[in-house]
Amino acid sequence: QVQLVESGGGLVQAGGSLRLSCAASGRTFSNYAMAWFRQAPGKEREFVAAITSSGLTTLYTDSVKGRFTISRENAKNTVYLQMNSLKPEDTAVYYCAAKTSSPRTKSKEYTYWGQGTQVTVSS
Numbered sequence: 001q002v003q004l005v006e007s008g009g010g011l012v013q014a015g016g017s018l019r020l021s022c023a024a025s026g027r028t029f030s031n032y033a034m035a036w037f038r039q040a041p042g043k044e045r046e047f048v049a050a051i052t053s054s055g056l057t058t059l060y061t062d063s064v065k066g067r068f069t070i071s072r073e074n075a076k077n078t079v080y081l082q083m084n085s086l087k088p089e090d091t092a093v094y095y096c097a098a099k100t101s102s103p104r105t106k107s108k109e110y111t112y113w114g115q116g117t118q119v120t121v122s123s
Contacts, residue, residue: 002026002098002112009094009117012086016121020081022096022114029077030054033103035110036070036081038092038119045095049081050103059103064090086121093118 008020020036035050049070050059058070067086072079079096094117097110104110 002029002032004096004098004112004114006094006096006114006117009119011120011122014086014088014121014123016086017082017084018086018119020083020094020096020117020119022079022081024077024079024098030074032098032100032112034070034072034079035097035099035103035105036079036094037097037107038090038094039116040092043092045107047105047107048094050105051079052103057103059105061105083119086119088121088123091119091121 003025005023012018030053033053036048037045038048039045047061051070051072055072067084069082096114098112099110
């Protein structure tokens with residue numbers, strides 16, 4: 001089992017920044033690819049970013065490329081999502097997720113999930 005706890009969400013004005021963190025416990029963190037997903041009210045959960053277990057390769061959805069950065073510190077069992085130039089359409093609950101092997105963009109591929117953290121961007 002892997003337990004994931006997100007933090008760092010909040011209310012920010014458009015153009016601002018937030019840094020989300022996801023702390024993992026349980027099994028060996030460095031064995032897992034990690035990802036961030038988000039879900040806005042009335043919408044399906046969507047992929048945001050992912051990172052390989054080593055941290056050497058990252059994936060992003062087109063709408064956040066150049067604005068968001070996913071990273072990880074295996075020594076701290078933590079994955080981050082740095083979000084810059086935030087837009088109102090980034091408003092959602094953000095979830096981190098873990099899976100073995102390579103990262104994927106589909107939520108059904110991920111085994112472990114956090115409880116989510118709310119990000120609200122005001123215009």
